[in-house]
Amino acid sequence: MATVDITGEQFASTVENNDIVLVDFWAEWCGPCKQFGPTYSAVSEKHQDVVFSKVDTEAEQQLAAEAGITSIPTLMAFREKVLVFSQPGALNAQQLEQVIDAVKALDMDEVHAHVARSQAEAASAAATQDGTQIPEA
Numbered sequence: 001m002a003t004v005d006i007t008g009e010q011f012a013s014t015v016e017n018n019d020i021v022l023v024d025f026w027a028e029w030c031g032p033c034k035q036f037g038p039t040y041s042a043v044s045e046k047h048q049d050v051v052f053s054k055v056d057t058e059a060e061q062q063l064a065a066e067a068g069i070t071s072i073p074t075l076m077a078f079r080e081k082v083l084v085f086s087q088p089g090a091l092n093a094q095q096l097e098q099v100i101d102a103v104k105a106l107d108m109d110e111v112h113a114h115v116a117r118s119q120a121e122a123a124s125a126a127a128t129q130d131g132t133q134i135p136e137a
Contacts, residue, residue: 021050023078080108082112
């Protein structure tokens with residue numbers, strides 16, 4: 001599968017409507033981005049079950065800010081709508097293949113359970129901070 005350019009309007013639907021999505025945040029002026037681009041594109045041809053997307057951080061500054069991008073290139077991987085990998089820096093083909101293999105091998109039942117626990121803990125902590133939680137006697 002070839003890489004696809006996505007915009008801020010397409011980002012959420014791309015992540016929501018596909019099992020595995022890789023996102024390369026890049027810019028035209030970025031040397032390491034130009035180095036990583038052909039590797040990313042070549043590896044995309046080997047994985048028809050993965051969406052390889054690219055976000056131009058110059059054209060999509062708001063999306064890059066919302067994603068917390070502070071260094072490019074940054075690669076993010078989503079599986080079943082969950083961010084499971086995020087790392088700045090250009091990867092070589094072997095490293096990129098390792099990331100893809102690791103993402104495919106994840107036990108997503110375990111990941112979703114961890115996300116649910118983290119959200120519950122955050123909600124509990126927020127309730128405690130705003131005084132809405134009733135203390136135990």
